């Protein structure tokens with residue numbers, strides 16, 4: 097299979113402060129499985145099965161992805177039809193204001209998911225009591241319950257499950273809660289030097305003491321107690337999106353941390369953050385959304401590893417240029433896209449067989 101133009105090295109025109117959108121679109125366009133979902137028109141099958149869906153956003157997203165990967169010229173493409181649809185779905189994207197790339201990603205994935213959700217009638221099942229089962233079993237049941245109402249290609253790829261454990265400091269009783277996550281927002285430790293991505297993940301999962309007014313009610317003591325809260329990852333997604341919290345607030349940005357966060361391009365091993373340490377949780381980086389400039393004004397670009405040729409490219413609105421993998425790490429990195437090493441290996445086997 098040799099497709100000379102299927103190389104995805106096409107830029108997106110800036111329609112006026114739309115670099116946040118272009119940056120995320122290029123990261124998603126280089127998400128192998130999502131790209132193929134669009135190129136093979138598989139989304140249409142899901143749309144057909146979902147009669148109540150207004151399919152406009154998914155359709156425009158697929159059209160744009162197809163244009164990026166089948167264009168016979170290297171001329172930049174205008175994402176204006178797509179923008180029309182995303183602002184219908186999320187009116188906050190009307191106009192030409194600079195927006196936050198991570199928030200845009202959340203809205204976009206949510207919008208796409210809703211249109212291709214395989215569940216057409218959400219069940220109204222009563223709250224079940226999972227307290228008599230093991231934590232692992234509870235996690236599985238909660239995940240299956242989530243899939244009963246939210247089940248799509250987007251969920252297959254991006255959604256994982258987080259476990260939070262609350263331990264009573266008085267009696268030692270531990271209660272657990274399981275929640276789906278679409279990305280992880282990681283705090284950056286304030287320091288004068290550089291930090292590592294592992295430092296950020298350790299800060300995110302660090303034990304947190306809830307005391308004073310924050311004291312939760314212990315189910316065994318039947319009263320409010322000082323408790324310790326801790327996060328672990330129960331289920332790892334195929335695509336892990338890590339958002340570095342560089343901005344002190346999302347809506348009204350007051351300051352930006354330009355700390356250099358050192359992250360690995362290959363073999364990010366997250367086993368120490370897993371609920372079950374025997375799982376395989378190794379990831380490889382394939383895209384980064386970067387933000388340069390201050391909290392008041394700035395510019396977004398994307399660095400993506402092309403899934404066909406395996407080389408890195410800079411996507412700066414309409415311009416696409418090759419880059420060295422040694423330049424991928426910078427203090428501009430804002431949203432990191434990792435793919436599970438297990439699923440990339442599967443792909444190689446599929447290609448070779």
Ligand SMILES: [Zn+2]
Pocket residue numbers: 264265266267268269314315316317318321
């Ligand atoms: Zn207790």
